[in-house]
Amino acid sequence: MQAPLIVTVDIVLFTLSAGVLKIVLLRREHDPYAQQLALPGGYIHPEEDRDSLAAAERVLRQKTGLISPYLEQLFTFTGGVRDPRGWSASIAYYALVHESVLISDDEHRFELLPVDALPDLPFDHQRITTHAVKRLRDKSTYSSLPCHLLPGQFTLTELQHTYEQVLGISLDKSVFRRKLGEMDFLEAIPDAMRLGKHRPAQLYRLRDDARLALFNKTV
Amino acid sequence: MQAPLIVTVDIVLFTLSAGVLKIVLLRREHDPYAQQLALPGGYIHPEEDRDSLAAAERVLRQKTGLISPYLEQLFTFTGGVRDPRGWSASIAYYALVHESVLISDDEHRFELLPVDALPDLPFDHQRITTHAVKRLRDKSTYSSLPCHLLPGQFTLTELQHTYEQVLGISLDKSVFRRKLGEMDFLEAIPDAMRLGKHRPAQLYRLRDDARLALFNKTV
DNA sequence: GTAATAGTGTCTGTGAGACACTATGGT
DNA sequence: ACCATAGTGTCTCACAGACACTATTAC
Numbered sequence: 001m002q003a004p005l006i007v008t009v010d011i012v013l014f015t016l017s018a019g020v021l022k023i024v025l026l027r028r029e030h031d032p033y034a035q036q037l038a039l040p041g042g043y044i045h046p047e048e049d050r051d052s053l054a055a056a057e058r059v060l061r062q063k064t065g066l067i068s069p070y071l072e073q074l075f076t077f078t079g080g081v082r083d084p085r086g087w088s089a090s091i092a093y094y095a096l097v098h099e100s101v102l103i104s105d106d107e108h109r110f111e112l113l114p115v116d117a118l119p120d121l122p123f124d125h126q127r128i129t130t131h132a133v134k135r136l137r138d139k140s141t142y143s144s145l146p147c148h149l150l151p152g153q154f155t156l157t158e159l160q161h162t163y164e165q166v167l168g169i170s171l172d173k174s175v176f177r178r179k180l181g182e183m184d185f186l187e188a189i190p191d192a193m194r195l196g197k198h199r200p201a202q203l204y205r206l207r208d209d210a211r212l213a214l215f216n217k218t219v
Numbered sequence: 220m221q222a223p224l225i226v227t228v229d230i231v232l233f234t235l236s237a238g239v240l241k242i243v244l245l246r247r248e249h250d251p252y253a254q255q256l257a258l259p260g261g262y263i264h265p266e267e268d269r270d271s272l273a274a275a276e277r278v279l280r281q282k283t284g285l286i287s288p289y290l291e292q293l294f295t296f297t298g299g300v301r302d303p304r305g306w307s308a309s310i311a312y313y314a315l316v317h318e319s320v321l322i323s324d325d326e327h328r329f330e331l332l333p334v335d336a337l338p339d340l341p342f343d344h345q346r347i348t349t350h351a352v353k354r355l356r357d358k359s360t361y362s363s364l365p366c367h368l369l370p371g372q373f374t375l376t377e378l379q380h381t382y383e384q385v386l387g388i389s390l391d392k393s394v395f396r397r398k399l400g401e402m403d404f405l406e407a408i409p410d411a412m413r414l415g416k417h418r419p420a421q422l423y424r425l426r427d428d429a430r431l432a433l434f435n436k437t438v
Numbered sequence: 439g440t441a442a443t444a445g446t447g448t449c450t451g452t453g454a455g456a457c458a459c460t461a462t463g464g465t
Numbered sequence: 466a467c468c469a470t471a472g473t474g475t476c477t478c479a480c481a482g483a484c485a486c487t488a489t490t491a492c
Contacts (some may be wrong), residue, residue: 003224005265007308044297046306051298076295076310078263079270087265089226089308091295098308157471174473175455198470199463376444393446394482417443418489 006088009056009123010077011069012132013095015102015112016149019165021136022112023129024102025121026063032084033107033122037111039129040064041090056093066102068095070148070211074132081123092121093192094132096148140166144185144213147206155194155201156180185213225307228275229260229344231351232314234321234331235368238384240355241331242348243321244340245282251303252341257328258348260281260309275312283329285321287314289367289430293351301343308340313351315367359385363404363432364386366425374413374420375399405433 009018025037042059056071074092082088102112113119115133118126122219140146146162147154154162160176180186186204193200232243244256261278270275275290293311301307321331332338334352337345358364365381366373373381379395399405405423412419 005226007224007226007264043223044306044308046299052295052308053297073294075292076271078272078310080265087263089263089271089310091297091308113454121473155471171469172455172457174457177472195463197464198468199461199472201471374444391482391484392444393484396445397481414490416491417441417445418445420444420489 006083006085007044007213008041009044009052009059009089009093010039010128011056011060011071011091011093012039012171013060013064013097014115014130014136014149015097015099016165017099017112018115021116021133022114023118023132023198024064024110025113025118026110029104033116036122037119038122039114039125040110040159044091052061053093054090054191056091065203066097068097070097070145071095072115074128074135075198077124077128090128092128096136096145098149098151100151137167142215144183144206147185153189153192153203153205155203157201158194159204179215182213183213225302225304226263227260227307228232228263228271228278228312229258229309229347230275230279230290230312230314231293231348232279233318233334233351233355233368234282234318235384236317236318237332238380239333240335240352240385241333242337242351243283243329244332244337245329247329247341255341256332257341257357258344259329265309271310272312275310279314284323285316286294287316289316289364290314293347293354295345308355309347311347311351313354315355315364317368317370319370333435356368356386361427361434363402366404372408372411372422372424374422378423398434402432402434 015022015024026040028034028036033064038065040059042055042063044052044055045058049058049082053071053073056058057067060066060068060071071093072095074094076089080087082090102110115129115143120126120127121129136145140163146166147159148160149166150158156177157173159180160171160173163176164170185207187207189203189205192203194203234241243259245259247253247255247257259278259282261282263271263274264277265351265372268277272290272292276286279285279287281424290312291314295308295310295312297308299306301309331430334348337348339345355364359382365385366378368379368381368385373397378399379390379392382395383389404426406426408422408424411422413422
């Protein structure tokens with residue numbers, strides 16, 4: 001057998017706010033690092049959690065009150081120095097939500113900070129975050145991942161802006177739409193249009209079988 | 220705090236033998252599943268192992284006697300049903316070695332079996348293996364990963380055959396060489412040639428700064 | 439010479455990118 | 466009518482794939 005190890009899940013929760021990629025941080029209630037901002041995380045509860053994904057869902061729900069439509073295992077960070085309590089393993093996840101689901105946080109339980117201007121984070125949360133941002137950006141170049149940063153329905157222009165904000169590059173409208181058309185993970189919502197000051201735009205949603213579609217090449 | 224969890228590392232060790240992708244399996248000495256073939260694996264030793272990567276290296280060394288030049292974290296498999304001893308987490312790794320390093324196994328400590336014709340494996344080792352094969356094949360389409368299945372020096376034709384065997388497709392010689400040239404993660408070894416019945420071939424090796432090079436597109 | 443493999447050159451079709459164009463609503 | 470945005474059509478250049486070609490060795 002072995003000495004008991006600390007096993008936790010930590011979650012990097014992304015959203016787009018004011019055109020900037022941000023993550024959710026919580027102020028820690030207990031030691032170590034009490035009062036500091038850190039990633040949402042917690043112990044695995046073997047009696048309660050079916051697996052680490054279920055643990056991540058529970059921790060997210062309990063600490064932030066929300067359920068993320070997209071939640072994927074990122075990497076497992078381990079070692080004797082990352083947590084002052086001893087040798088530990090953190091199974092890290094990352095999640096994407098639309099900003100609107102965060103708005104309802106009346107109790108002000110969390111803070112939303114840009115990934116490019118984070119404070120010092122405890123444990124190895126800086127490293128976890130960097131890893132998550134890299135994964136998000138990489139995967140966004142060849143998949144439908146950024147869709148999960150939008151609400152249930154959105155226009156193609158909104159989707160293009162989301163890709164541009166995540167990737168930090170600008171895309172050609174015509175090329176972007178051509179590729180989306182080939183991939184067919186979106187469906188037009190009949191008679192649903194985004195109205196504004198100008199020509200209304202067709203609203204789309206993810207096809208329900210398509211949580212994550214992979215492109216042949218890149219966006 | 221939390222109830223103690225079982226935390227292990229398991230390793231999917233790939234090699235190419237007779238043109239077929241195979242993995243190393245060990246016959247388990249102890250219960251559960253004593254005598255059955257399974258992935259090399261073992262408990263993490265917090266006093267001894269700096270992190271889970273070091274644990275994977277140690278387990279590989281102790282169980283198979285070898286050191287793999289390429290060892291990467293694959294995924295962490297967790298849950299209450301995968302191990303009869305209780306809720307467990309297995310941090311899985313995959314590794315690539317050239318067949319020659321396995322030959323020296325006089326004690327017959329392990330078996331080499333094709334990934335497409337595996338016996339039933341205990342725990343969730345089938346799932347881990349499937350995941351690892353997928354990762355290897357995916358990553359081989361856009362990186363220099365298959366190089367690690369070859370010895371320290373090799374010809375371009377040998378490298379092409381390695382890609383073809385891993386991916387299960389055939390590649391065009393001219394196109395393949397053009398892409399390798401653009402990527403420049405190989406270096407010709409001066410005056411080193413593979414001799415045979417016909418025209419000798421230039422030998423190459425990985426540039427020492429290039430453990431894993433990523434392509435822009437695909438092979 | 440011939441056979442066999444190493445290694446290179448060239449043509450062509452596809453498709454990504456650039457950009458101009460048309461369409462449709464509000465004011 | 467005019468403006469702003471939605472949405473489409475077209476040209477071109479780069480490059481992947483196909484394949485033919487040359488080069489170099491053993492026999």
